[in-house]
Amino acid sequence: MEEMARKAQELGWKFMVITDHVGGIGIVHPLDEKRLAKQGAEIDKLNNKFEQNKLDFHLFKGAEVDIKANGELALSKEACKKLDVVLASIHSSFRMANGEMTKRICHAIENYPVHVLAHPTARNIPERDPIDFDLEKVFQTAKDQSVYLEINGQPKRMDLKDSHVQLARELGCEFVISSDAHSKDQLTYLRYGLLTARRGWLQKSDILNTHTVAQTEKQLQR
Numbered sequence: 001m002e003e004m005a006r007k008a009q010e011l012g013w014k015f016m017v018i019t020d021h022v023g024g025i026g027i028v029h030p031l032d033e034k035r036l037a038k039q040g041a042e043i044d045k046l047n048n049k050f051e052q053n054k055l056d057f058h059l060f061k062g063a064e065v066d067i068k069a070n071g072e073l074a075l076s077k078e079a080c081k082k083l084d085v086v087l088a089s090i091h092s093s094f095r096m097a098n099g100e101m102t103k104r105i106c107h108a109i110e111n112y113p114v115h116v117l118a119h120p121t122a123r124n125i126p127e128r129d130p131i132d133f134d135l136e137k138v139f140q141t142a143k144d145q146s147v148y149l150e151i152n153g154q155p156k157r158m159d160l161k162d163s164h165v166q167l168a169r170e171l172g173c174e175f176v177i178s179s180d181a182h183s184k185d186q187l188t189y190l191r192y193g194l195l196t197a198r199r200g201w202l203q204k205s206d207i208l209n210t211h212t213v214a215q216t217e218k219q220l221q222r
């Protein structure tokens, strides 16, 4: 985490969210509640260190939590509430009919304190087609629940795509842009997300992570 943070500082970022995976099937080395708590304590230590060294940089505590086939999250509501940022996303049971998949995603974001719906179509280039769901219904539900939509800059994902972003924006949704970095060198993938956001006609004000640490903290309160 410290290495990632150092790289983020080099890139001129003021904050970063750590979002390791929590979940079951299809995920390598997922965290559970106990390991999340341990990671949280380490993040506190690092934030103290940044403060002592007068570095204008903050790490947020997050997790990317699996949406199970039945629409429940792989982490309890109580454990979600201990995090600054909860991402929800699909990593298993990809072949569901449109209606069921739509219900599954909406159930997750309506019933858990989710901040971000991550890589909403679950497409993985060149291995997996996007999942089938009612985009408009899910975007509308995300807006109603104040859930941000992720624009994922990881080249394997590039998800949402520009036309999705434009549709979601017209429905009043707000967004985060992420690198989905799994190593420090992948942090620069943020740029691909940024370019997609531009193609979706987004403005700075549509995107959560253009704000300051204090503003972002406020927006994340649930």
Ligand SMILES: [Zn+2]
Pocket (backbone or CB within 6 Å): 064, 089, 091, 118, 119
């Ligand atoms: Zn993911």
